[in-house]
Amino acid sequence: MSSELQNMIDLLKSQLGYGEQGGGYTKYGDWYGKTVEFDSDYSAQPWCDMLLSWTAHKLGYEKWFGQFAFTPNHARWFVDHDAWGHDPEPGAVVFYDWSGSGTVDGIDHVGMVISADDDGTIHTIEGNVDGGYVREKTRDQTYVVGYGYPDKIKTAMQGQGAHTEKTSLTDAKSLTLIAAETPLTLTGVPSGQTAHQPGPGAAGALLLVALLLVVACLRVTRLSTRLAHVMTGPHRRDAASPERARHAVSRRTP
Known part of the structure; x- marks a missing residue:
């Protein structure tokens, strides 16, 4: 871990011991509604995943x-990022289905594993349990659908970032070599006049322009990646999404 x-x-x-206030209000739902979804309805909704978010x-x-409130979507996100499995380990996100269907669509609760025993028993921290509190729980595998592994996603994203940086540096070196090796010539010099050959300063200026272009391209690439994350991020949903419908689910979990 x-x-x-x-x-x-x-x-x-x-956060252990934190409990719902009147009407089911929690600071986690209030934060989620104001920061992620911009929807005040979340302040009094089932909040096990909003605690983790x-x-x-x-x-x-x-x-x-x-960043999720709807637990099946969080599980699918791990599946899509190739970070889903069935081995309990500290730091994993554990997903439950109290109906016992064992399917991602049936998931209705989530927590974080803090330790796991050899016999499969897991020790977790979960929100919205025992009457609406944050508690430590000890559970077996009966209702576990699977586990999400955030560390795996973090490692993959770090690798992608390193690859982007390496590619940008390679491009910069290539442009530098091109700038250094490309001769500068002038055309259309009137007869009888001597063409002025540019000195080292001109080559240096060209090199500077090339490097500035590389930096600009790198910044655009990073901005595009961030915008893609925002526009397709896990928290986006329309008014008729399953997350809306899920608000009717039972508020209490074992």
Whole structure:
């Protein structure tokens, strides 16, 4: 388990004992509605996954942990990122289906694993349990659908970032060589006049322009990646989405 996920567990432990207020209000739902969905309805909705989203946000881990209220969508996000499995491990996100269907569509609760025993017993921190509180729980595998592995996504994203940086540096070196090796010539010099040959300063200016173009391209690439994450991010949904319909689900979990 990475130090980042240990930080998440530590922050979750600091929330133990927090409970719903009147009407089912929680600070996690209030934050989610104001920050992620811009919808005040979330302030009094089932909040097990919003607790995890709030924790990731507080630590700056949203990109590789996800921001969700609807638990099946969070599970699908892990599946889509090739970070889904059935082995319990500390720092994994555990998804439950209390009906026992064992399907992603049936998932209706989530928590974070803090430790796992050899016999499959897991020790977790979960929100919206025991009457609407944040608690530590000990469970077997009976209702577990699967596990999401945030560390796997984080590692993959770090690898993609390193590849982008390496590619940009390679492009910069290539442009530098081209600029250095390309001769500068002038055409249309009137007869009888001597063409002025540009000195080292001209080549240096061309090199500077090439490097500035590389930097600009890199910034555009990063901005495009961020915009794509926002526009297709896990928190986006329309008014008729399953997440809306899911608000009718039972508020209490074992």
